[in-house]
Amino acid sequence: MSTGETGWTSHAERLADLLRQRGDLLSPEWHRAVSAVPRHLLVPTAFEQSGTGEWTEFATAGSLERVYSPETLITVLSDGGPHRTPISSSTKPDLMVRMLETLDVRDGQRVLEIGTGTGYNAALLAYRLGDDNVFSVDVGADLIELAQARLSAAGFFPTLRASDGADGLPEFAPYDRIIATCSVPAVPWAWADQLAEGGTVLVDLKRAISAGNLVHLRRTGDRLAGRFTARWAAFMAMRHAEATPQASQAARASGDEQVRATATPGKPWNDVPIVWFLAQLRLPPGTTFGYDLDPDTLHPTFTTVSAPDGSWARVNLADSTVTEAGETGVWEAVEWAHDQWSAAGKPKWERLGLTVSxxxxxxxxxxxxxxxxxxxxxxVPAAR
Ligand SMILES: C[S@@+](CC[C@H](N)C(=O)[O-])C[C@H]1O[C@@H](n2cnc3c(N)ncnc32)[C@H](O)[C@@H]1O
Structure with missing residues (x-):
């Protein structure tokens, strides 16, 4: 294989060592894979965003330290003028490796990845399991073409297809594992159909930005069941060829709604994605959750919940005061969710599980x- 830049292997090995020290990487097999896959060849350029929101592209060959680090590399932006949002990336290697460890693959197993992107994860899988056992789909035909060319140049030949991952890839089923690197609002039953008995799927279940987490489900008979992962993670939302990509920020309701303030003493609101997740049970589809960032420090200052009819609520993270507006009663739903969570003993993600029928x-x-x-x-319509 042609590996381009010299000296990258020591960077890749250092990344593997770092991921092991941090506890993300547990097994020698994944250490070898991370050490052997040339991320800079699969991600030759990436975008970075300035504090003022502007995106600029840079060549990764000049930034090997950065490429071989636990950093997401944004590779494709939507066409949206000044409001362009990322629609493809090479996921942070620490998260990728944690997911691969969770997936618990064994020699000879067949894996389907939903969301090929740059092909970096497909290359890790192909190194670990062999080209013939790795299948990967992306909704972006141009992404598949690029990934195919770069993977081949780096010596990896998994089976790639340009198609909507909500349908899985029935042609090569059954699979022992399915790993999705985009989030879904519901787990498509097509994935269960394409899993071997006892096979598992690892996916980020989120009906709205921030409101959900990774869940690892095993197929047993006509059920998928399993637990959410202890560590929270966020992927870009699954998109469909005909739809506009979802914005990564909560939509901000505007206008002259009557604003009222509510105090919520004793309830911390600054890190409660489980509450946002539960609140969706009482909120209309399309409700979004997000953060306002301090423009200087980029630290969250408010969390925001916005319903599609323009109703919204906003929590000041410094003093937990709430401001809300609109007809939907957004805040009532969030308070209900907080009460449900408290009554259940304020469980962390790993105590929560999911069964899909x-x-x-x-x-x-x-x-x-x-x-x-x-x-x-x-x-919700299953991911389509
Ligand atoms: C975070 S990136 C994937 C990272 C990738 N695994 C890697 O290693 O570079 C998410 C990918 O999901 C893809 N995606 C979004 N919706 C999809 C869909 N309906 N079917 C398949 N892929 C989809 C996006 O095009 C994007 O490339």
Whole structure:
């Protein structure tokens, strides 16, 4: 294989060592894979955003330290004038490796990846399992073409297809593992159909930005069931060929709504994605969750919840005061979710699990699938 820049292998090995020291990487197999995959060849250029929001492109060959570090490299932006948003990237290697460790692959297993992007993760999988056992799809035909060319140049030949990952890739099923590197609002049953009995799927379940987490589900008979991962993670949302990509910031309601302030003493609001997740049970589809950042420090100062009818609520993270506006009663839903979470003992993600049934029901449960503490997520069209 042609590996371009000299000296990259020592950078790749250092990255593998770092991920091991941090506890992201556990097994020698993934250490070898991270050390052997030339990320700079799969991601020759990337975008970075200035404090004022402008994007500029840079060549990664001159920044090997950065390429071989736990940093997401944004590779494609939507066409949106000044409001361009990332629609493809090479995911942070620390998160990628944590997911690969969670996936617990064994020699000879067949893996389907949803969201090829740059092909970096497909290359890690191909190194670990062999080209013949790795399949990867992306909705962007141009991305597949580029990934195919770069993977081949680097000596990797997984099977790639340009198609909507919501359909899986029935042609080569069954798979032992499915890993999705874009988030979905509901787990498509097509994935369960294409999993071997006992196979697993690891996916970021989010109905709205920030409101959800990675969940690792095992297929047993006609059920997918499993737990959310302890560490929170966020992927870009699955998009479809005909749709406009979802903005990564909560939509900001505007206009002259009547604003009222509410105090919420004793409730910390600064890191509660589980509450946002539960709040969706009481909020209309399309509600978004986000943060306002301090323009100087880029630290979150407010969290915002915005409903599609323009109703919104905003929490000041310094003093927990809430300001809200509009008809939907956004804040009431969030308070309800906080009460549900408190009544359940304020569980962290790893105590929560999910069961998905063939009819599309998504049941969220506490500790055990048959727990009396459970919530049925409202129906959403399964990722399409
Ligand atoms: C975070 S990037 C993937 C990172 C990639 N695994 C890597 O190693 O570079 C998410 C990818 O999901 C893709 N994607 C979004 N919607 C999709 C869909 N419906 N089907 C397949 N891929 C999709 C995007 O085009 C994007 O390339």
């Amino acid at each position: 063939p009819n599309g029901t998504h049941r969220l449960w506490l500790d055990q699938p048959d727990s009396s503490t459970h919530w049925d997520l409202p129906d």
